[in-house]
Amino acid sequence: MLFHKKPVSWLTAIIAIIAALELAVIIVIISYKPSDGFDSKMVKPIDNFAFRNEITCMIVHSTHQAGQPGMIMPWYENHTFTLTGLDTDTPSMIVNGKKWTDLQKTSVAEGHILLQKPSGWESDTISLMTNNGSFVRTITGIEAGDWRFHYAIAQKGRCK
Amino acid sequence: MRIFSKVSQLTLIIGFGIIALLAVGYIVYQDQFGRFDIQHVRSDPNFTYSDALSCHVVYSTFHDVGEHFLKYYANTNLQLIGLTTDSPKMIVDGFEQPLRKIEEGTYTSTFYTEPVSKDVDDPSVEMIQVQKIDGTFVRSFVGLGQYFGPREVFYPDGFQLVIAQKGRCE
Numbered sequence: 199m200l201f202h203k204k205p206v207s208w209l210t211a212i213i214a215i216i217a218a219l220e221l222a223v224i225i226v227i228i229s230y231k232p233s234d235g236f237d238s239k240m241v242k243p244i245d246n247f248a249f250r251n252e253i254t255c256m257i258v259h260s261t262h263q264a265g266q267p268g269m270i271m272p273w274y275e276n277h278t279f280t281l282t283g284l285d286t287d288t289p290s291m292i293v294n295g296k297k298w299t300d301l302q303k304t305s306v307a308e309g310h311i312l313l314q315k316p317s318g319w320e321s322d323t324i325s326l327m328t329n330n331g332s333f334v335r336t337i338t339g340i341e342a343g344d345w346r347f348h349y350a351i352a353q354k355g356r357c358k
Numbered sequence: 359m360r361i362f363s364k365v366s367q368l369t370l371i372i373g374f375g376i377i378a379l380l381a382v383g384y385i386v387y388q389d390q391f392g393r394f395d396i397q398h399v400r401s402d403p404n405f406t407y408s409d410a411l412s413c414h415v416v417y418s419t420f421h422d423v424g425e426h427f428l429k430y431y432a433n434t435n436l437q438l439i440g441l442t443t444d445s446p447k448m449i450v451d452g453f454e455q456p457l458r459k460i461e462e463g464t465y466t467s468t469f470y471t472e473p474v475s476k477d478v479d480d481p482s483v484e485m486i487q488v489q490k491i492d493g494t495f496v497r498s499f500v501g502l503g504q505y506f507g508p509r510e511v512f513y514p515d516g517f518q519l520v521i522a523q524k525g526r527c528e
Contacts, residue, residue: 336498
């Protein structure tokens with residue numbers, strides 16, 4: 199007989215299930231590395247990016263995720279924002295069709311500009327590659343309504 | 359013999375079960391509490407804000423010491439001096455970084471770094487914000503791939519780096 203049917207004890211069945219779960223857990227643990235996090239995530243730049251006076255930017259990776267318990271910051275959960283007046287020293291950032299903040303162009307280099315919120319209780323800084331549209335951004339501040347929580351957000355994305 | 363066998367099997371099941379639970383618990387813990395976004399630095403109720411502070415990075419999004427040569431950010435200790443003056447400085451591994459105060463409020467002081475020298479093309483910038491009532495701070499960095507002499511920061515040309523950190527001063 200090719201398939202000989204043997205009775206399987208419940209103990210053997212449980213051990214087999216636990217062993218399978220163990221194997222799955224071990225694989226997950228081995229494959230987990232801190233470098234799989236935000237730090238190593240890259241944004242593919244746009245080849246035909248054309249730097250203009252007004253560009254729309256999309257956040258691709260962010261250390262801030264919507265729905266975190268105790269963190270209510272919907273304004274940093276928007277995935278897009280617009281930068282206007284980039285041909286001036288004081289561009290603006292538009293979020294949801296409304297002006298979010300003035301920015302200051304603090305550094306201009308070949309293929310790169312640095313934009314910073316000039317003052318205030320929180321900092322907002324965008325480092326934009328004008329040759330391919332990729333950007334990185336950080337925001338630091340204190341959560342409104344709970345001055346004890348200090349937040350720091352890092353984001354990566356691209357503009358078009 | 360049969361009883362011993364059953365006892366052995368039960369011991370194995372319980373042992374495997376405990377290990378499985380610990381492993382799953384570790385992963386859930388990392389997922390829920392190991393995320394930088396919600397990591398919260400314990401505050402010091404006895405903290406007193408002063409002109410000079412010694413600070414320690416507790417949480418950082420930066421881990422890739424091996425991939426990119428970023429010795430500057432591998433340092434977890436920094437000093438802030440001249441905080442009550444017009445020319446504050448941040449000292450990391452002996453390197454003095456001039457700071458510009460952008461806001462001083464009741465609860466926080468916020469600073470941007472200034473270029474080290476007018477002769478150095480440095481399109482990178484750091485931000486640091488100290489909570490004056492409990493000594494916690496947040497710090498962030500955006501920069502481009504190049505070499506900054508004193509900072510010993512180097513990574514591939516065109517590579518954009520962004521780091522966020524949280525810590526405590528005393």
